[in-house]
Amino acid sequence: MNSTKLPKSLWRFYFAYGARGHWGTLAIWFIAFLGVAADGVLFPMIERWFIALFEQTPPAGISFIEFAMPTIILCVSLFILIDLMNILRGVMHGRWNPKISNQISDILTDYVHHQSMSFWTGRMPGKINSQINYVATGFRTIEKFINMFMSMMIIIVNVGIVLNINKYVAFIFAAVFVFRMIYGLALLRPMNRSSANASDSSSTLSGKIVDSISNYSVVKLFAAATSERKYMAPHRIANIKNKITAQFFQRLFWAVPNIVWNFAFGGVMLCCVILYSRGEILVSEIVFTISVFFNVMFRISHIIGEIPDIVDNISSAHKSYTELVQPIDVMDADNAKILNVKHGEIEFRNVSFKYKNKYILRNLSLKIAPGTRIGLVGASGAGKTTLVNLLMRLYDTTSGDILVDGQNIRDVTQDSLRQNISFIPQEPTMFNRTLRENIAYGNPNATNAQIRHAARQAAADKFITATEQKYNSMVGDRGIKLSGGQRQRVAIARAFLKNAPILILDEATSALDSQTEVEIQKSFEKLARGRTTIAIAHRLSTLRNMDVIVVIERGRILEMGTHTQLIRRGGEYARLWKMQSGGFLQTNDRK
């Protein structure tokens, strides 16, 4: 399955992916469904047959009980058959419903995981989660659709039978049905709009709440609970307003037709009385007519009652699906090859990059020889992280190319590119899983010995073994239970374990104390051996031994050379170096 290419239309998605692998279960469920639906026609008929028994005289020599027996047996058998169908329908529904919901959620979660960075930067994870759930719920609506269709059939058959008994009664049925449909359809559009607004404001609110709750530590530190409530208030008010409007339309949908039905029932009773007084209708036919009246009214309510839900579910599913299945900016080329890294040469060729209209990198060219360690230096916001993001193809360049061992990264699969890069980010985040799982992330088959070895190299083993559960300790939400330095060391251990030929360190040692930094620096040197390494640092002392140091200013390379060459040159690097005391930059360049 290719989750990076999903149909544009929700219906095609449901058809192609929703039921895949479950058509058999759905087919059995549908047949059982038909059987149960027959109940709608059979029930009034059975009542009619039964009452009709009392209007007949049994043939000579047969007692009334014997005469009635076949009808009783037939009726009971039919009821049992329908009940069995009902059980089968329930069992099948119980099977397909969770499977299909999870299948849809699985495919969409996978799709959004393939989304490019620009998709994520503009969205709230909480909202994405509820949108995925809306699409899954939308599929379950097909059951309601089929139900509606069945009810429609049952109404038509029943009205047809009543037409045989009396055309006036049939006319009342048909009139109520037509009125209800027209009334319902007229309200459909405003109802549709109001429920889409209600669900949209619900997901926005839920996204904001998740965002607020997940930043609980910031809220606490800024004593901002009250201002968070204030911030949330307009969204809550909008949500309440939209929900009340949606509810209003729902009420309106029901109230008027209910009153109309009371009059219609009066009309049916009057017709029966008139026909009986003229001797034109049998009691069994009256019973049948009344039974059909309630049955038809029940079905109409059912159909109409389902419409708001169906509209609600489908419009929410539709809106959510369209937002989720936005085209992916960064895609593998159709004939993308697997990146083959033999040496680890990296080349940036005239690379420019902009976010919206703001250029971050301009015409930058840089060739990094295999196995070289280069240091990137520059003021905050200069574009260092952006440069390595482009190398990992988290974004595509606006112009220019990036090559790894002569292969353009646009021509290889993103997975193979990233498998060849170990990246330790500026602010490593963790899954709320165990330390072991976090270290082995991306390498789930690693043995315990390998995990420990990696942790030792990253100077993380000591603090891990000091925790109560050791490698089985949970790290908390996004790693909250770890200190900044510990989180970095877990990220470093992860990179050691990944063992990729290209290594990128973005301020990887910024949160470490000097003692640990010295330990890790040694490990880095070991790790960097034979690998092409790009290290970004504000603390220039960490880059001193790099083969080449590149100074970036406003998206351009200002100067490059070894530490000694750059100091001798007396340019920006030399200026920065002078400003540092004990290896720290003392300007407000640091964040």
Ligand SMILES: Nc1ncnc2c1ncn2[C@@H]1O[C@H](COP(=O)(O)OP(=O)(O)OP(=O)(O)O)[C@@H](O)[C@H]1O
């Ligand atoms: N997703 C984004 N959308 C828009 N602009 C962005 C985005 N990410 C970064 N930028 C902008 O791009 C510029 C370069 O950012 P970048 O993260 O590359 O800087 P940096 O050199 O790594 O800085 P630092 O040393 O602070 O980490 C900044 O001005 C930043 O505001």
Ligand SMILES: [Mg+2]
């Ligand atoms: Mg950065």
